[in-house]
Amino acid sequence: MLPIDGRLMSIEQFRAHIATLDLQRVTKVVIHHTYKPDEGDWTRHGGWSYWRKALQRYYEGLGWTRGPHLFVSYEGIGLFYDMTKTGRAVGGGQLETGTLHIEVVGDFMNRLPAGETLNNAVQAAAALMRQTGASLTNHSSVVGGWECPGTKLKANWSWFQGLVQQALDQSDYLPHITEADVWDAPIILEKTRWWMEEEERQREADNTQRARDIRLSLIRWMLTREKWLKEGVRETALPLEYGGE
Numbered sequence: 001m002l003p004i005d006g007r008l009m010s011i012e013q014f015r016a017h018i019a020t021l022d023l024q025r026v027t028k029v030v031i032h033h034t035y036k037p038d039e040g041d042w043t044r045h046g047g048w049s050y051w052r053k054a055l056q057r058y059y060e061g062l063g064w065t066r067g068p069h070l071f072v073s074y075e076g077i078g079l080f081y082d083m084t085k086t087g088r089a090v091g092g093g094q095l096e097t098g099t100l101h102i103e104v105v106g107d108f109m110n111r112l113p114a115g116e117t118l119n120n121a122v123q124a125a126a127a128l129m130r131q132t133g134a135s136l137t138n139h140s141s142v143v144g145g146w147e148c149p150g151t152k153l154k155a156n157w158s159w160f161q162g163l164v165q166q167a168l169d170q171s172d173y174l175p176h177i178t179e180a181d182v183w184d185a186p187i188i189l190e191k192t193r194w195w196m197e198e199e200e201r202q203r204e205a206d207n208t209q210r211a212r213d214i215r216l217s218l219i220r221w222m223l224t225r226e227k228w229l230k231e232g233v234r235e236t237a238l239p240l241e242y243g244g245e
């Protein structure tokens, strides 16, 4: 038997979900392609709701009791095997220390991931790396000579790495100002609490620079709110000197 989660999440739901998990075991985010099914097969059968069960049966047929953690497609992020546990996808289950597997839905032997599939894969990898401090790698790098995640994607690996790094660097990964929510106390409290927890997670994962960036940005973010609330600023220009990012 191979127990699966089965939920499908947007990237925002996924970020909020992983923030609740203990992922300290994770040191490597490992990228794969599904090869078969490719994106056409995936769509033809109705996507995740079909394939989560088909894949569960497939792996169970191989006698596996663990599997890859995530299947990422244009639909979003499909939660398969429990991310807090060691899964199975490389080296016959013998090279799994610290791995968290992302299966990107598609055949990337002759083409590259694109569109929402690419975006979801990049954002999911970045979210996991940000939370755990894990490095990014792929099946072929963990098990030398393997074709997964596809000849074309392997040949363009630095391109994919660059996209993930860009996602990690994006300013919406730091607290930032929006004029719309400055008057909404529950939202201010929720965001402040979330970012303080995020800072703590980063510090615990020894990502001290990231933790410091979050702290400084959070201070700027709160200063702006304080100033706006005290001065009753609503329609006037934004106080950009506190605007941070």
Ligand SMILES: [Zn+2]
Binding pocket: 031, 032, 033, 089, 139, 148, 149
């Ligand atoms: Zn693979």
